[in-house]
Amino acid sequence: MANQNGQIYGLTILSPILEGDTLDVGHATALRWYLASLPRNHTSPFARVSSTHFARLVVMDDVVFVGAPAIEEHVKSRYLVFESNFDGDLDTYLTRMAQEIPDFVDSVWKHCVGYPGVADPAAFAAYMKKCQIETTFFFADVNNKTVQQNLRALQVQSALSHFIERNQGKPAADIQKSFGMLVEHLAKAAAPLPGGIDSEKTAAEDRPYDR
Amino acid sequence: MIASTNTDSTKIDVTDIQGFALKGYNFPFARYLLLELSHVQGARDFIGQTVQYLTTGERWQEKPISTVNIAFTFPGLVKLELPAPTLLSFPVEFQQGMKARGEILYDTGKNSPEHWEPVWRDNRVHVWLAVNAQTAAALEQQCALLLQIANQTGGATLLQAQDAHAIFIDGKPTTKEHFGYTDGFGNPDFKGAQRDCVPGQGKLTHDGQWEALATGEFLLGYADESGELPVAPIPHLLARNGTFMVYRKMHQNVATFRALLEKQGALYPGGKEKLASKFVGRWRDGTPVELSPDHPDPAIVADNDRNTNFTYGKDLNGLRCPVGAHIRRGNPRDSFGFNGELVNRRRIMRRGLTYGTYVPEGQPVRDEDEHGVIFMALNASLFRQFEFVQQQWIEYGNDLHQGNDKDLVIGNHGGRGKTVLQGTADPQNPPFICANLPNFVELRGGDYFFMPSLTALQMIANGTVDPR
Numbered sequence: 001m002a003n004q005n006g007q008i009y010g011l012t013i014l015s016p017i018l019e020g021d022t023l024d025v026g027h028a029t030a031l032r033w034y035l036a037s038l039p040r041n042h043t044s045p046f047a048r049v050s051s052t053h054f055a056r057l058v059v060m061d062d063v064v065f066v067g068a069p070a071i072e073e074h075v076k077s078r079y080l081v082f083e084s085n086f087d088g089d090l091d092t093y094l095t096r097m098a099q100e101i102p103d104f105v106d107s108v109w110k111h112c113v114g115y116p117g118v119a120d121p122a123a124f125a126a127y128m129k130k131c132q133i134e135t136t137f138f139f140a141d142v143n144n145k146t147v148q149q150n151l152r153a154l155q156v157q158s159a160l161s162h163f164i165e166r167n168q169g170k171p172a173a174d175i176q177k178s179f180g181m182l183v184e185h186l187a188k189a190a191a192p193l194p195g196g197i198d199s200e201k202t203a204a205e206d207r208p209y210d211r
Numbered sequence: 212m213i214a215s216t217n218t219d220s221t222k223i224d225v226t227d228i229q230g231f232a233l234k235g236y237n238f239p240f241a242r243y244l245l246l247e248l249s250h251v252q253g254a255r256d257f258i259g260q261t262v263q264y265l266t267t268g269e270r271w272q273e274k275p276i277s278t279v280n281i282a283f284t285f286p287g288l289v290k291l292e293l294p295a296p297t298l299l300s301f302p303v304e305f306q307q308g309m310k311a312r313g314e315i316l317y318d319t320g321k322n323s324p325e326h327w328e329p330v331w332r333d334n335r336v337h338v339w340l341a342v343n344a345q346t347a348a349a350l351e352q353q354c355a356l357l358l359q360i361a362n363q364t365g366g367a368t369l370l371q372a373q374d375a376h377a378i379f380i381d382g383k384p385t386t387k388e389h390f391g392y393t394d395g396f397g398n399p400d401f402k403g404a405q406r407d408c409v410p411g412q413g414k415l416t417h418d419g420q421w422e423a424l425a426t427g428e429f430l431l432g433y434a435d436e437s438g439e440l441p442v443a444p445i446p447h448l449l450a451r452n453g454t455f456m457v458y459r460k461m462h463q464n465v466a467t468f469r470a471l472l473e474k475q476g477a478l479y480p481g482g483k484e485k486l487a488s489k490f491v492g493r494w495r496d497g498t499p500v501e502l503s504p505d506h507p508d509p510a511i512v513a514d515n516d517r518n519t520n521f522t523y524g525k526d527l528n529g530l531r532c533p534v535g536a537h538i539r540r541g542n543p544r545d546s547f548g549f550n551g552e553l554v555n556r557r558r559i560m561r562r563g564l565t566y567g568t569y570v571p572e573g574q575p576v577r578d579e580d581e582h583g584v585i586f587m588a589l590n591a592s593l594f595r596q597f598e599f600v601q602q603q604w605i606e607y608g609n610d611l612h613q614g615n616d617k618d619l620v621i622g623n624h625g626g627r628g629k630t631v632l633q634g635t636a637d638p639q640n641p642p643f644i645c646a647n648l649p650n651f652v653e654l655r656g657g658d659y660f661f662m663p664s665l666t667a668l669q670m671i672a673n674g675t676v677d678p679r
Contacts, residue, residue, distance in 0.1 A: 161629060165646035169478030 010138030257366030259672035287337030331656025393497035411519035452664030492536030
């Protein structure tokens with residue numbers, strides 16, 4: 001399965017963009033403007049589809065060789081390229097997109113040919129799969145862990161390095177006692193939010209085991 | 212097609228190259244005259260008259276009593292009215308200057324320009340005119356002569372004179388810096404330079420030997436490690452035998468650093484001096500930790516065939532020299548595999564000297580007193596060499612598998628820094644973590660400079676730079 005590496009799925013979709021020369025601003029241009037305005041941090045729409053490792057949206061034009069002689073290679077249409085690396089299977093992911101970020105999906109794919117809307121998630125998933133091409137090769141993160149597992153691991157790593165810094169050199173019994181508190185604290189700690197560990201926030205967190 | 216030449220026999224005209232670009236002078240006294248150019252004719256006259264005093268790379272029968280070298284910022288070259296096609300052909304990072312590159316270099320927070328000395332804030336420094344001298348008297352004399360030329364020609368005015376000098380201990384100049392480390396071991400060897408390759412200072416060969424790097428990594432107009440000529444201004448004659456220099460005034464928070472060493476050294480089972488060695492990758496006397504992890508070894512320090520002659524390939528986990536140690540970040544050697552080839556285009560040639568009064572360990576010292584290092588580095592590409600090292604290896608840790616951790620000694624930590632020292636089950640060599648680190652070094656200013664050849668200086672002075 002070239003689209004999968006372990007439990008990570010590498011999705012590539014090429015959606016033909018609508019044409020129309022009676023428009024004030026063409027679809028491809030309008031889409032570019034919209035994409036350029038999107039946040040890339042933890043407020044990105046894809047942070048809400050929490051199984052997303054990476055996602056990228058880009059408008060693909062003709063391929064032009066800038067040299068002598070210049071060569072324009074025409075593709076059948078201009079395409080929206082959508083790439084996403086996520087956990088689990090494709091149908092679940094596309095359904096989540098339709099259900100959890102419907103306004104965003106509408107704002108993007110309304111510029112594309114044959115977009116059926118998101119009211120029927122199954123129809124949306126079928127449409128997207130029709131435009132799918134095989135990924136063959138993708139950046140499969142650094143391990144085979146889910147987004148949540150990675151975030152949790154970073155949370156533990158951060159807490160543990162602070163723990164060591166505060167406790168190294170202390171008597172073994174004290175360290176053991178504090179370590180018990182750390183383990184308990186981590187077990188109860190809320191799962192980190194998608195979009196990354198905020199180190200400043202982590203540092204300011206209540207850490208009874210560090211006192 | 213690449214012209215077939217024998218690059219092993221690269222020959223360079225050392226008398227056309229400024230000596231500063233070819234060798235470290237190791238003089239105890241220096242003054243960097245930071246000048247602003249006035250009207251173009253006066254500025255050209257000033258350069259024309261100064262050229263005769265410049266120190267070239269000529270082989271010394273005996274060391275002169277003082278040296279003179281010169282370099283220009285981009286606004287300086289604009290002031291000299293180099294033709295627009297020439298000015299626009301300089302690499303963009305040089306045109307922008309170091310201040311504008313702040314986001315790329317992480318010169319933010321306490322290192323941002325609002326904390327710099329005023330002289331560096333408003334792009335008024337046009338010229339770096341450097342005098343190195345064996346005695347304080349020779350320094351004064353040579354500087355007076357140069358400033359007299361500036362005065363008589365009306366071409367340049369002195370904005371600031373930055374003094375630097377070696378730290379003297381028991382009346383003798385040393386290569387120590389204010390944190391107590393012996394500094395300045397080695398620099399990359401390149402083809403055409405006069406001396407043979409010192410083990411550890413060029414690039415690694417496939418059979419584990421060392422050979423000189425391509426000339427074009429450090430001088431413009433020659434092939435670099437990729438086999439092409441580095442990006443350089445036109446005409447070729449203006450660029451050839453020149454190089455680019457970064458100048459950074461780095462203030463050292465000596466009290467804060469010593470307090471860290473005392474506090475953490477008391478907790479670290481190997482003791483304070485071993486902890487200090489793990490931070491830098493050298494014991495404070497200069498012994499490489501990779502060669503001698505348990506104790507300093509003066510015999511290694513004294514031996515030029517050994518004191519830079521080591522690799523990290525057998526210590527990828529940093530159990531001897533931590534992966535994030537200062538000298539391992541600046542030059543990771545073979546830490547990334549591929550026989551060290553990934554670092555061959557990221558090397559910089561360091562020139563630096565301490566400034567300010569040295570306070571011996573154990574005596575009261577304050578952060579805010581005037582003490583630090585004037586760091587200068589030379590390379591063919593500021594973008595590919597200095598800026599890459601600064602951004603990726605000093606201010607970031609991903610290549611080294613150290614996450615967001617920065618260089619402990621010179622990183623811009625802002626109070627949130629962390630460093631992990633890898634260790635073993637040996638109770639004397641345990642893993643150790645320092646967190647909530649402040650800045651031990653703060654940037655007080657600096658810029659990017661072009662250091663032309665003697666030929667190029669003559670062209671600039673005569674107004675005959677012709678880009679056609």
